[in-house]
Amino acid sequence: xxxxxxxxxxxxxLATIAALLLYWTQAGYFGMEILAEIAxxxxxxxxxxxxxxxxxxxxxxxxxxxxxxxxxxxxxTVLWGWPASLAMVLATLxxxxxxxxxxxxxxxxxxxxxxxxxxxxxxxxxEFFFKNRALGGDDGLAGIPRLDLAAIGIDLNDSxxxxxxxxxxxxxxxxxxxxxxxxxxxxxxxxxxxxxxRLRALGLPVRAYQTSIFAFSGALAGFAGTLSAQHTQFITxxxxxxxxxxxxxxxxxxxxxGTLIGPVIGAAMLTLLRHELSNVTDYWGFWLGFFLILIxxxxxxxxxxxxxxxxxxxxxAHTTELSTDDDAEKGEPSDAAR
Amino acid sequence: MHLPRxxxxxxxxxxxxxxxxxxxxxxxxLNSLQLSxxxxxxxxxxxxxxxxxxxxxxxHGSLYALGALIGYSIATAxxxxxxxxxxxxxxxxxxxxxxxxxxIDRLRSAGPMKQVLVTFGLIFVFLDVQKYxxxxxxxxxxxxxxxxxxxxxxxxxxxxxxxFIIAIGITVFVSLYLLLEYTRLGAEVRAGVDDxxxxxxxxxxxxxxxxxxxxxxxxxxxxxxxxxxxxxxAEAGMGVAILVPTLVVVVVGGLGSLKGxxxxxxxxGTTLTFGTVFVPQFAGIIMYALLVGVxxxxxxxxxxxxx
Amino acid sequence: xxxxxxxxxxxxxxxxxxxxxxEIPEGARHAIIGPNGxxxxxxxxxxxxELAPDAGSIWIDDRDITRLPPNRxxxxxxxxSFQKNNLFQRQSVRDNLLLxxxxxxxxxxxxxxxxATRRDAHRKAETIADKIxxxxxxxxxxAELSYGAQRQLEVGLALMAEPKVLLLDEPTSGMSPRETAxxxxxxxxxxxxxxxxxxEHDMDxxxxxxxxxxxxxxxxxxMQGTPEEVRGSDVVQETYLxxxxx
Numbered sequence: 037x038x039x040x041x042x043x044x045x046x047x048x049x050l051a052t053i054a055a056l057l058l059y060w061t062q063a064g065y066f067g068m069e070i071l072a073e074i075a076x077x078x079x080x081x082x083x084x085x086x087x088x089x090x091x092x093x094x095x096x097x098x099x100x101x102x103x104x105x106x107x108x109x110x111x112x113t114v115l116w117g118w119p120a121s122l123a124m125v126l127a128t129l130x131x132x133x134x135x136x137x138x139x140x141x142x143x144x145x146x147x148x149x150x151x152x153x154x155x156x157x158x159x160x161x162x163e164f165f166f167k168n169r170a171l172g173g174d175d176g177l178a179g180i181p182r183l184d185l186a187a188i189g190i191d192l193n194d195s196x197x198x199x200x201x202x203x204x205x206x207x208x209x210x211x212x213x214x215x216x217x218x219x220x221x222x223x224x225x226x227x228x229x230x231x232x233x234r235l236r237a238l239g240l241p242v243r244a245y246q247t248s249i250f251a252f253s254g255a256l257a258g259f260a261g262t263l264s265a266q267h268t269q270f271i272t273x274x275x276x277x278x279x280x281x282x283x284x285x286x287x288x289x290x291x292x293x294g295t296l297i298g299p300v301i302g303a304a305m306l307t308l309l310r311h312e313l314s315n316v317t318d319y320w321g322f323w324l325g326f327f328l329i330l331i332x333x334x335x336x337x338x339x340x341x342x343x344x345x346x347x348x349x350x351x352x353a354h355t356t357e358l359s360t361d362d363d364a365e366k367g368e369p370s371d372a373a374r
Numbered sequence: 375m376h377l378p379r380x381x382x383x384x385x386x387x388x389x390x391x392x393x394x395x396x397x398x399x400x401x402x403x404l405n406s407l408q409l410s411x412x413x414x415x416x417x418x419x420x421x422x423x424x425x426x427x428x429x430x431x432x433x434h435g436s437l438y439a440l441g442a443l444i445g446y447s448i449a450t451a452x453x454x455x456x457x458x459x460x461x462x463x464x465x466x467x468x469x470x471x472x473x474x475x476x477x478i479d480r481l482r483s484a485g486p487m488k489q490v491l492v493t494f495g496l497i498f499v500f501l502d503v504q505k506y507x508x509x510x511x512x513x514x515x516x517x518x519x520x521x522x523x524x525x526x527x528x529x530x531x532x533x534x535x536x537x538f539i540i541a542i543g544i545t546v547f548v549s550l551y552l553l554l555e556y557t558r559l560g561a562e563v564r565a566g567v568d569d570x571x572x573x574x575x576x577x578x579x580x581x582x583x584x585x586x587x588x589x590x591x592x593x594x595x596x597x598x599x600x601x602x603x604x605x606x607x608a609e610a611g612m613g614v615a616i617l618v619p620t621l622v623v624v625v626v627g628g629l630g631s632l633k634g635x636x637x638x639x640x641x642x643g644t645t646l647t648f649g650t651v652f653v654p655q656f657a658g659i660i661m662y663a664l665l666v667g668v669x670x671x672x673x674x675x676x677x678x679x680x681x
Numbered sequence: 682x683x684x685x686x687x688x689x690x691x692x693x694x695x696x697x698x699x700x701x702x703x704e705i706p707e708g709a710r711h712a713i714i715g716p717n718g719x720x721x722x723x724x725x726x727x728x729x730x731e732l733a734p735d736a737g738s739i740w741i742d743d744r745d746i747t748r749l750p751p752n753r754x755x756x757x758x759x760x761x762s763f764q765k766n767n768l769f770q771r772q773s774v775r776d777n778l779l780l781x782x783x784x785x786x787x788x789x790x791x792x793x794x795x796x797a798t799r800r801d802a803h804r805k806a807e808t809i810a811d812k813i814x815x816x817x818x819x820x821x822x823x824a825e826l827s828y829g830a831q832r833q834l835e836v837g838l839a840l841m842a843e844p845k846v847l848l849l850d851e852p853t854s855g856m857s858p859r860e861t862a863x864x865x866x867x868x869x870x871x872x873x874x875x876x877x878x879x880x881e882h883d884m885d886x887x888x889x890x891x892x893x894x895x896x897x898x899x900x901x902x903x904m905q906g907t908p909e910e911v912r913g914s915d916v917v918q919e920t921y922l923x924x925x926x927x
Contacts, residue, residue: 094487096494141666145673148430148486152621153669155432156662159618163658220783220799221792227780230769237729237767238784238842239755245789278614282498289491319506325498332491333480 041344048340049210049297056203056304060196068199074307075202076264079209081287081299083256086213088285089294090222091249092229093143094151096281097158098257103276105131105258106265107165110177120183120266128259135254139247155278162276176272180265192266202263206300209256213296225249229294279321283310286328292340301339400530402647408536410643411543415598416616417623418550418635419591425567425630425679427584429482432493433473435617436500437592441466441599442608443508449515449603456520458600466596467589474588497614504610514607535605542601546594550632563587567630567679619646622661626668628675637676682706683759683846683876688727688737690720690900697723698734699900705893707845711878712887715897716920721880722764724897725848728878729761730754741846755785758845762836762852764880768823774834775819778806778841785842805841812870813837814863829860836867847871849879853886865889888912 060071080102088094105127112123142153166174182192192198216222224245227235236242265271274280283306291302306324313320336342420434445462449455473496481489521534554560562583565573574580599608606612619642627638645664649657668676683705690698697720705711713721726732728739730751738747746754769777782802783789796802810816813833818826826834836852852868853861861883868890871877881887887894887908894911896903898920904911911917 094490096490141669145669148424148428148490149625149669151486151490152430152625153665156618156622156665160658160662164655167655215795216792218795218797219792220789220794220796223776223780223783223796224789226772226776227769227784230771231767234763234767234769234838235780235784236750236752237731237755237761237763238781238838239752239787240784240789241752279498282494285491285494319502321498322502322506325495325500325502328495328498329477329492332488332495333477 041347044344044347045295045297045340048301048343052297052301052304053207060200060203063196063199065195068195070307070311071199072195072202072267074304075199075206076260076267077284077287077303077307078206078300079263080257080260080284081291081303082209082213082296083253083260084284085288085294085296085299086225086256087250087253088288089296089299090217090225090229091246091253092232093246093250093253094154095158095250095253096151096155096278096285097161098154098253098284099278099280100158100161100276101131101135101254101257102261102264102280102284103165103271103273104134104161105261106271106275107171107177107261108258109262109265110180110271111171113181114177114179115171120181124183124259124262127262128255131258131261132251132255135257136247136251139250139254143243143246143250155281158276158278158281162273162278165273165276172272174273176270178270180269180271182266182269198267202267205263210296210300217296226294282328283324286324286331288338289328290331290338292338292344295337295340298338298340305339397530400528401532402651404527404530404532404536404540406640406644406647407543408539408643409647410639411540412598412602412616413619413623413643414543414635414639415546415594415601416620417627417639418546418632419587419594420620421624421627421629421631421635422563422567422587423584423591424624426563426570426587427482427566428486429478430486430489430493431478432490432617432621433496433500434591434595435613435615435620436497436504437466437470437595437613438599438602438616439504439608439610439613440469440500441596442603442612443504443513443599443610444596445600445603446508446513446515446608449518453518455515455518455604458603459597462600463593463596466599467593470589470592474585478588497617500613501610504613508608508610510610512607512609515604519604533605539601539605542597546597547632547636554632559583559586564679619661622665624675626665626675628672628678630679631677634675634677634679641676682709682742683728683878684740685728686738686740688724688739689735690723690727690732691735697900698727701737701897701900701902703895705846705876705878707876708873709876709878710890710892711876712891712894713878713880713897714882714884714887714894715903718899719897720900721897722850723900725761725850725880729759729848752784755842755844756787759848760785760839760842760844760846761848762839762850764850764854766828766831766835768831768834768838770823773820773822774810774815774826775803775806777823777834777838778809779803781838781841782806809837809840812840812867829856832856833860833864836864844875846876846878849877849881851880851882853881853883861886 056071056074059067063071080098084095084098087098108127108130109123112118112126113120138157142150142157145153165171171177182198185192190197190201192201217225224235224240228242228245232242261275264275287302287306288299289302290305291300292298310320313323317323331338336345416434416438420431424430441462444465445458448461449458477492481492519535521538523534524531525534525537527537554564562573562578565576565578566580566583570580623635623638623642626641627634627636641664642661645661646657649660653660683703685701685703688698688701689696701724713724715721723732727734730746730749730753734747738745740746741757741759744757746757769780772780779796779802782805807816807819810819813836815830815833815837818830823831823834832852832855836849839847839849853864856864865886868877879887879891891908893905894908895905896911896917903920904914904917906914
């Protein structure tokens, strides 16, 4: 049961944060770039986990929302000259609105149709920005500014400061989501994944809730996009490409669907892996797909699932079995009643 | 989208504005038909498998690409396109059989999410395998292609090969219709789509039926690829480009029915062709709007086999 | 009070509900009985809103609820338990009950306060858990419970909503005699202001509790009346009560 493992996952989260911060103290220029990338994708992966792992809405086009947020930030700052802080807020909000519209439509259909339509929507988004010369087309947009925190003495143009800023943002988002999941709304989310029909029968307007979580997840993805734009300071439509959606999905699955810390671990692992393997092979995609297939067929819920099961096994060896009286009737309907 | 499309001309050679020029309409309608037929070949396998076994194979587009690439290799090796037309679908079906035994059979009871995830992973795998074997350039066959050149149809000059594609599509539709209506296999498929539990109780070997249907679906995807290849070239990325329109066709047309696949293909093929000509930037968005529109009125699609 | 007028429902060529009308006053204890396939659960689906009728209407007091989706009907006070367990499989007993409270009372939009601090919800969950005999199992996962305990929880979820009209679909199916006795006591203890409609095969339970019985067969009402009238009816004896009671 999830409740038993909450403490374990908190411990895992602390360990992950500690590892990231430790890496930060040691990292050179290239290490900072990797850390920044990990932090951004950690946020994106958490947003996907919220929709897919908790509410059960699997989106194969989440990168499109990520890229949309990045492009909106770039549009507001580079083309319209707005201040970065305002641009971040508006880019996040506008992505949320788009996600709300898509969610309102897409939650009308179930299961596989839903997944397929998110894929189609993602491709539409990619195509739009690819063909749109005003936003750079496939050449992309350059010269994207970072947030200006000079007023409080922080220079985000320093890559190590920026990396720390992003890590702090990721930690902040993680804590925020933890709080969200502990609330009644969070309980509804897990219930939605488990048995939406019963929730409806009990009085819950299921579609409204599904739409709202999709919108919130989208806004969060858009926020990650604004951070990504600030990190690389140059964006292309590839941000919205289905391969990016695929990578985020693998991060979530590898880490552990519905565990919140899993996707963060997945983001770290996959980013490091991609950088290592890209030096060795041109065929990163092959390995990505291969990993995904293996993990899904493997049965346990990603890394967190494996570690959690191992932890339970360790503990189980030390606790005595609790015997119960109704063990005899376990699981079978009694014959006498019929 | 790297879909086959015509270059648009705002003014026809005869100087009239495009909308008044009948040759423009004839050309674009024929183009729509040709794209629709390719989409049909791809979507019909996917929709019957989906409707029959509730299994979604996102790697279906990759099989299309494989058909084109394998067809290219066969054509250049044997110098015969007809050999390619015959052997490529068989090769793709064989690959499909391997996939089925290794992965798909295991996933049948696993639920839609796992199926989606695994077949999505397959897309990545196939893409890189294709890049590894055939490289990343566009590959085309220029010699020995049947129906080369143009013929005059409805007073309009039009590439004969595209008419060949349309003819293949119609032939396949008719063959499948006859297969479904008049053969035992067809009856089993219809029963299985309608109500798998009852069909199974009545002695239909639903497992075997599904395997055969799956192989036919793969073969058709391969056929679409090899047939499209001389006209539109083959490259590793073509599978994903065609996947999204194919999925939209399946959703719009309704699961499990031949009629739905045809209707969906015609609708999407026409939308994409005319959309690309008139508003190229928004062609994809129009298709998406169409998808949304249909779903709002008919959440199960236009002609689902099972309501 | 709950009223259904001339309900009809067909699936393709199969007419599952034929012209069913019911009038159930407040506080009634109404039972619906009939052989398997008579359309009892379908009737419940129509009343609760899971299915839309082809014809006819449904009313709660003066309110026409025929077009309302299930969640709106639930908010109007209609609650049901299901014939096949319809629980939140991956959660604990406590979480199941809390979810029912959130859904019924509509505070699922609160995303800041911790659910753990909602004392009223937790107290209510404990009260209901006590009624259904699951006080010691609050922390256990649904999958760990015995079938009978799951059935109890199934009814418990419906009770969390503090309904005005309660539809119980075969609440004791698959239960041991001890569990059935507990369920009987629970039904006995339900407030008299609550209207209870029960689908049941257990005739002892039906005749002990119901003040009126509707007998369904092939989607139609065979007869309606008091337990004595039903027991004494020849038609009912032939089609249902005589011979094997399932």
